[in-house]
Amino acid sequence: MKKLLTAALVLLFVLAGCGTSSNTDSNEKLIIGVDDTFAPMGFRDENNELVGFDIDLATMIAEKIGIEIVFQPIDWAMKETELNSNNIDLIWNGYTITDKRKEQVNFTTPYLENRQIIVVLADSDINYKADLAGKSLSVQKESSALEAVLKEADLAASLKDGAPVEFDTNIDCFMDLEAGRSNAIVCDEVLARYVMKQRGAEKYRVLEDNFGEEEYGIGVRKSDTELLEKLNTALKDAKSDGSYDTLYQKWFAE
Amino acid sequence: MLIIKNLSKSFGKKKVLNNVSFCMDDHEIVCLMGKSGMGKTTLLRCLNQLETIDSGTIQLNGLTLSTGQKKDKAFQKAVGLVFQNYNLFPHWTILENCINAPVYHQLMSKKEAIQKAESLLQEMQILEEKNSYPNTLSGGQKQRAAIVRACMLDPKILCFDEPTSALDAESARKVAAMIKELSKKEIGILIVTHDEHFAEEVSTKIIRLDELTA
């Protein structure tokens, strides 16, 4: 009994000890916050290794700058909090540049273009944005898709229940669409095309209307201006020397 | 020799024991009788230091309990109590119930304790139940186990609180016989009961609390 208690207390202190010590050495490396459930930008392969377009790109850019990086999976809803409490140094995982986010973080120059597309089932009677009135529309919570929909306030208000339905992940949205509860979803094109390919592209239809074009950028802490510049230079190099294109072909070519 | 002098005890405003005095010898079997609410059980509890004394003294072989003193360990050890509902420890076997206290007090080794317990359990005719747990025993068996548990510490006075309350007539006779046997070992027996038959059969002296109270 006594032994057990002592062991427990020792364990508690050891845990606390580990905590404080490991914080210091992680300062030397750049910690990149990623959503490791976000295919094809960052996700786990069958070996449970982190892979994806952004993962490859970040590794390449880091090499160019000559810094060491580590990837830290985070809860995507907490990303800005993670960044501003210094738990991570960069948000780099299909991070769409928006005005609202610009208030909290600095963005690098865009490195990938993206649209917020509207996906419906192939046999849906929804053909235009206007048809969404009174329908159930789902989006990922805390996502730029949500922001894009809310920006069109009249349209958002005309939806069933006066607002889009928010799910944890985009896959939840797709599954809800297939289950017939949602009538349409709004989603990053990059991700949507990937998911549709996985689930069978013939099941879906993408409307011509969309919720605007966007760009992906890397989120940097406002105070890290030097890092921002380094990243921008490296991105520019990558685009000009062709290494970026090679990567793009690897992940997005049909 | 147990001497109780002018013992008083109140709970709040209610005076339960009022100036009680009596004495008894080591070889006596005394039955303490009286209507319920007369403080019979309270007296036993004072004697076993489960309650403090308001005034008066209790003396036993040169040891004294009086008002406002801390627990007297020697006194405690000299008095044993068999509770009305026995209060055996349900997570221990009968044997463990009996040997753990003397071993804890380092009165004897575990081996000696087992020997002593087994011979007492034999006398009480429940040796075959030594490895059983209390909840599997009948009321009479539990009572006898509780007697052995108390006797393991060699008390000078052994108290019983309503020993026949949960027993049929046959078992009551049996326990009366066993109490008489015990008394031969120079253990004073003090029994709180309202069972006249039992008191007549077992006691060498009957004290009626209502006659003692001033």
Add this chain to the structure above:
Amino acid sequence: MLIGKLILPLFEGTLVTLQVFAITFAVSLPLAILLASIQAARIKIINLFFQLFIMIERGTPLLLQMMFVFFGLPYMGVTLDRETSIYLAFVLNYTAYFMEILRGGINSVDSGQLEACQVLGYSRFASYVRVILPQALQACFPSIGNEVLTLIKDTSLITVLGASELLKAGRSAVNTYGTAVPFIYVGIIYLMLTTTAEFLLKKTEKKMDPVQGE
């Protein structure tokens, strides 16, 4: 085959789930026993502190507590890393729940047990450790078992701090392969974990029960 691609990620997720479960349980239950024992000593100021602690821990969501430890404490100058934050939040939360369960268990032990200890001359500490606590643990074992199952499932909350446990591994696979099938496997693994835990709990409960145990 999808299942072939899922084996490793789900296995590693399960390991994280098990690790958080095991460490939380192994630390919080003994800690709760220690604290509940201190609480049972009824020292006013200390118990007031315990009440406040339990009120906060049980009165707010564990998810919020975790976020507070990780994101909130740095504002007060205490920066803990992810793992430490997870364990700290989980251990404190489960300690509070276990303490409440144990308090109930301790109170449920018949007061006669303590009196029996007193009469047999056990110290307060010995009475508690040898008689009261074992019975209290046995009495509240089913409730503790309940918490164990809840804990296994609660481990899924740690994704908020980015930890990749079983549910998240499943979610990740769902996103990667665009099908909900991984959720079925995740459910099956949780069921395997909880039924194993239940089996072990039942076995332990039987062992602890003196009547059924032998």
